[in-house]
Each structure stands twice: as C-alpha cells, then as structure tokens.
Amino acid sequence: MRKAQPRFARVCECAHANYNMANDLEKIISLCKRRGFVFQSSEIYGGFSSCYDFGPLGVEMKNNIKKAWWDEMTKNHENIVGLDSAILMSPKVWQASGHLTAGFADELVECKSCHKRFRADEIRVRPRSDPQKLKCPECGGELTEPRKFNLMMRTFVGPVEDEAATTYLRAETCQGIYVNFQNVLNSMRMKIPFGICQIGKSFRNEITPGDFIYRTREFEQMEMQWFCSPSARRTTRNGRGTKRGTDAEEKNNWGPDEWFEYWKKERLNWYLRLGIKKENLRIREHKKEELAHYAVAGADIEYKFPFGWKEIEGIHNRGDFDLKNHSKFSGKDLSYYDEETKEKYIPYIIETSGGVDRSFLVFFIDAYEEIKGGRTKTTKPTKEIEILLKLDKKLAPIKVAVLPLVRNKPELVKKAKEVYQLLKLHFVCQYDELGSIGRRYRRLDEIGVPFALTVDFESLKNEDLTVRDRDTMAQERVKISDLVKVLKEKLEN
Numbered sequence: 001m002r003k004a005q006p007r008f009a010r011v012c013e014c015a016h017a018n019y020n021m022a023n024d025l026e027k028i029i030s031l032c033k034r035r036g037f038v039f040q041s042s043e044i045y046g047g048f049s050s051c052y053d054f055g056p057l058g059v060e061m062k063n064n065i066k067k068a069w070w071d072e073m074t075k076n077h078e079n080i081v082g083l084d085s086a087i088l089m090s091p092k093v094w095q096a097s098g099h100l101t102a103g104f105a106d107e108l109v110e111c112k113s114c115h116k117r118f119r120a121d122e123i124r125v126r127p128r129s130d131p132q133k134l135k136c137p138e139c140g141g142e143l144t145e146p147r148k149f150n151l152m153m154r155t156f157v158g159p160v161e162d163e164a165a166t167t168y169l170r171a172e173t174c175q176g177i178y179v180n181f182q183n184v185l186n187s188m189r190m191k192i193p194f195g196i197c198q199i200g201k202s203f204r205n206e207i208t209p210g211d212f213i214y215r216t217r218e219f220e221q222m223e224m225q226w227f228c229s230p231s232a233r234r235t236t237r238n239g240r241g242t243k244r245g246t247d248a249e250e251k252n253n254w255g256p257d258e259w260f261e262y263w264k265k266e267r268l269n270w271y272l273r274l275g276i277k278k279e280n281l282r283i284r285e286h287k288k289e290e291l292a293h294y295a296v297a298g299a300d301i302e303y304k305f306p307f308g309w310k311e312i313e314g315i316h317n318r319g320d321f322d323l324k325n326h327s328k329f330s331g332k333d334l335s336y337y338d339e340e341t342k343e344k345y346i347p348y349i350i351e352t353s354g355g356v357d358r359s360f361l362v363f364f365i366d367a368y369e370e371i372k373g374g375r376t377k378t379t380k381p382t383k384e385i386e387i388l389l390k391l392d393k394k395l396a397p398i399k400v401a402v403l404p405l406v407r408n409k410p411e412l413v414k415k416a417k418e419v420y421q422l423l424k425l426h427f428v429c430q431y432d433e434l435g436s437i438g439r440r441y442r443r444l445d446e447i448g449v450p451f452a453l454t455v456d457f458e459s460l461k462n463e464d465l466t467v468r469d470r471d472t473m474a475q476e477r478v479k480i481s482d483l484v485k486v487l488k489e490k491l492e493n
C-alpha cells in the first residue's frame with residue numbers, strides 16, 4: 001500500500017485568523033472516519049486491500065458530487081444524454097479496446113515512488129549498493145517485484161470456470177458507451193456533435209493503490225464521450241467559406257481540436273465553480289511519448305494534493321480508435337451519415353474522464369481549514385484548533401441542522417423537533433441537542449453544514465429562530481413560516 005507522505009499543517013498562530021491548512025492527509029483520513037465520511041472496508045477484519053466504504057455523510061456527499069456532474073452534463077450542456085451500461089460485458093469488448101493486449105498483460109514492475117510502470121525485461125538500471133536489485137529508470141525509486149500483470153479484474157460467468165466463461169470487470173465505463181453508440185444514435189435521433197455520459201464503478205487491479213481514496217482497485221468514474229466530426233468544417237453549404245453565425249452554428253463547424261480545447265476549459269471551470277481554489281488546479285498537456293495507445297492528444301486536470309500535483313481527470317482526443325476497432329471486431333458498421341454534408345465517417349471522440357472518489361478527496365481537502373484559537377471574536381480564544389469544512393453548499397452532505405438552545409427545557413425541544421420535522425421533508429437535515437450550543441456549532445462546522453438553526457426562548461413568543469451561516473457565522477432571525485423558502489434561496493445561491 002502506498003503511504004502518504006506525512007506533512008504538517010501550517011497552524012495559524014494568531015487567534016481568529018483563518019488560513020487554509022489542508023496539507024495533511026492523515027488529518028483528512030481521521031476526520032473522514034471520525035465523522036462518518038469514509039471507513040476502511042472490512043475494518044473489523046483488519047481492512048481489505050485499499051478498499052473503502054463511504055459512511056452516512058460520505059454517501060450523501062458523493063451523491064451530491066455525482067448529481068452536480070450529471071446536471072452539468074445533461075442540463076448545462078446541450079446534446080448530452082445519459083447511459084447506465086452493465087459492468088460485465090462481452091470479453092470481445094476488451095479485445096477491441098486493447099485492454100487484453102499490448103502492455104496490459106506483460107511482466108510489469110511499478111516504481112513505488114513515481115508509480116511509473118515498466119516491463120521488467122526492459123529495465124537495466126541497478127543501484128550501486130545492491131547490484132542484484134533493479135531501480136526505477138526514471139527517478140531511481142524502489143521497484144515492486146515483477147509480475148504477470150493485467151489491470152483487468154478477471155471473473156467467470158456461469159458455473160464452469162474455464163476460458164470460455166472468462167470475462168472481466170470493466171476497467172473504464174466508456175467502453176459501455178462506445179458499444180451503445182448506435183443504439184443511442186438511433187433511439188434518440190441524435191445528430192453529431194453530441195455526447196453520452198455515464199457514472200459507474202470501474203475496477204483496476206492497481207499494483208500500488210494508496211494515498212487513501214486517491215488510487216483504489218474499485219472506484220467510480222464520471223465519463224462523457226463527445227462524438228464529433230473528424231475535421232473542422234471550413235465551408236458553408238454555399239461553399240463561400242465560413243460565415244459567422246450564432247454560437248451554436250459556429251460550434252457545429254468545430255472539429256476535434258476545437259472540441260478538445262473546449263472540454264478542457266469546461267471541465268476545469270466545473271471544479272472552480274464548485275469552490276476549488278484556482279491555485280490548486282492546473283491543466284497538464286500530455287507529451288507525445290506519454291499518450292495512451294488510443295489517444296491523438298491528451299491532458300490531465302491536476303490538483304495540488306498533500307502528496308503532490310496529481311491527475312483528477314483526463315481529457316483525451318481519442319480520434320476514431322474506439323469506434324473503428326469496435327466496428328472491426330464486431331463486424332458492425334459504426335460510421336455516421338451526416339445528412340447536411342452528405343458525408344459518411346467514423347466520428348472522432350473527445351472524452352472527459354473523472355473519478356468520483358478522487359474528486360471527493362479534492363473537494364474535501366480543498367474545503368478543509370483549521371483555525372487555532374477558534375473563530376469566535378466575542379469570547380477569549382481557546383487553545384483548541386477549530387476545523388471548518390467550507391464545502392460548496394451543493395456538495396455539503398447535510399444542509400441544515402436544527403438545535404434547541406438547551407435540551408433541559410421541554411418547550412424548546414418540542415419546538416425544535418417540530419421545525420426539524422418540517423424541514424426534513426425538504427432538505428437533508430440533522431437534529432442535535434447534545435452539548436453546549438458553541439460545541440454543537442463546532443461539530444456542524446467540522447462536517448460542513450451550511451446553516452444551523454437555533455430555537456431559543458424568543459422563538460416560543462415570536463415563532464422565529466436564528467439562522468447561523470457556517471462561513472460568516474452571521475446570525476439572522478427568520479420566521480418559521482418563511483424557513484423553507486428562505487433556506488431554499490440561500491442554498492441555491
């Protein structure tokens with residue numbers, strides 16, 4: 001298992017100041033466990049091989065990430081439809097995709113430090129101290145033992161475990177999209193350019209999983225495959241060169257290069273809009289020699305993790321590799337006929353491929369802040385470090401908490417429970433009466449609840465309560481009868 005490199009949070013020494021300290025993976029892992037976001041899988045049996053379970057808050061947050069992505073693709077963009085294909089597919093799919101051939105079944109070693117994989121028989125570099133050993137030709141790091149390695153997880157379909165019954169758990173969701181290209185095209189009467197998006201589990205027998213949920217063997221992907229014309233259209237129907245038209249008309253003339261640029265920007269902006277700090281994100285273009293076997297061009301969106309800049313999403317121009325190969329292996333013609341230009345071609349594909357688990361980690365780390373001495377200016381700073389999880393409201397697992405000011409006054413508890421019953425029909429909501437009000441606010445800040453509602457003695461007279469904003473700590477009184485409307489507005493902005 002790959003170990004996170006310990007780094008220590010920069011703790012702000014001045015009371016009440018507010019710094020981002022998200023540079024300690026161990027703290028993130030501990031908070032995730034303590035507050036029900038992520039647990040080690042099969043923990044009571046000592047855990048299982050880099051597998052993780054998402055707890056009650058984790059599953060809410062993960063669902064919110066998936067919803068934000070799905071809405072982005074299917075609502076904020078035109079001409080993108082969804083799909084949910086099976087995890088198990090014909091093994092021929094994996095022959096056509098190249099997953100069962102090429103580097104996928106060689107004797108491989110992986111560098112424990114830079115994670116590059118090499119064919120064991122091609123490595124010549126040995127450390128002077130131990131000439132029996134091989135070392136990483138790129139960074140000199142220690143290598144894993146060589147092993148016959150195929151990233152695909154193999155399984156059997158039916159009662160007989162032989163070659164004929166062998167298939168694989170999918171290693172990427174996009175192949176399910178390619179094999180359904182024609183079904184979607186025909187059933188939905190799609191016109192190029194268009195996209196198909198899918199969220200689902202993928203499995204890879206990673207040699208060195210690690211860094212918490214960054215690299216696991218079972219993970220979820222959010223992938224969108226954009227089918228476009230193989231080249232930009234430079235002429236209009238009357239043949240006099242490109243006319244400037246509406247934005248949509250212009251885009252209809254785009255080829256793969258333009259779409260590749262477009263999707264890189266769109267995907268980067270999605271993370272920014274959901275609150276990731278600009279300085280922690282970058283796009284890294286792939287050099288020619290590192291392009292995947294299917295790619296014409298590629299780029300990674302990278303995040304500055306505590307363990308370095310790492311990929312969170314890949315954007316590729318896959319050319320016509322996928323549809324061409326599936327045509328060849330299946331014997332089905334997967335070309336597209338363009339009614340307008342009267343051309344027939346195999347569409348090019350631009351893919352955006354992100355991980356749900358990796359973006360979960362990114363959103364969590366980026367939102368994490370520690371404040372030494374606490375944020376409250378009205379009381380003396382304490383020695384404690386307060387944690388604030390400044391998640392975007394859309395992603396926060398619990399949106400609203402309802403708190404009676406004290407729990408030993410039955411009339412306050414009764415009123416708070418009434419408010420909770422009212423709100424839980426509309427929002428993911430929590431009721432909390434344990435501990436002082438200050439402690440309860442801290443607990444809610446730590447899990448990123450955007451609004452805490454406190455029922456106090458005035459509430460009994462005036463039918464109102466205080467709404468506390470997580471980020472500003474500002475409090476305002478709101479009538480209970482207006483709560484649903486006010487909170488909906490606040491959560492949408």
Ligand code: ATP
Pocket residue numbers: 172204206213214215216217218219220221311312313314353354355356357358359
């Ligand atoms: P890496 O270089 O980190 O192994 P990759 O280039 O193999 O990633 P892709 O095949 O492009 O990854 O997959 C697209 C996305 O799926 C990645 O950007 C990542 O978010 C997610 N992903 C891939 N492999 C894993 C994994 N083992 N665990 C968690 N997420 C993963």
